[in-house]
Amino acid sequence: MRPLFYEFQNDDKVWDMKDEYxxxxxxxxxxxxxxxxxxxxxxxxxxxxxTDARTGSIFEGGQTIHVEAPLSEIPVFLRDGKQENLIGKI
Structure with missing residues (x-):
């Protein structure tokens, strides 16, 4: 587990983010x-x-989106389509 700024040092919005990792x-x-x-x-x-690991929907970075998150599902996103075999299994 690591904070977002480890991978995205040039994105100013991630430096104070404490509720995503x-x-x-x-x-x-x-x-x-x-x-x-x-x-x-x-x-x-x-x-x-x-890529939303649950639905396969793809989103461009640099934006905030609203996602459904019932108790049984944690929102997880795959960077640049990595590990596509996980879509729908998380």
């Missing part, structure tokens, strides 16, 4: 931290495209 260099994890929440905002660092 990377698992290795290519998996962005955005856990739910607020009781009762079923969705959340996720910032996807710029310089990469991000």
């Amino acid at each position: 990377l698992y290795g260099p290519d998996l962005l994890v955005a856990p739910i931290l607020n009781e009762g929440a079923v969705s959340r905002e996720v910032y996807l660092p710029e310089g990469s495209n991000w």
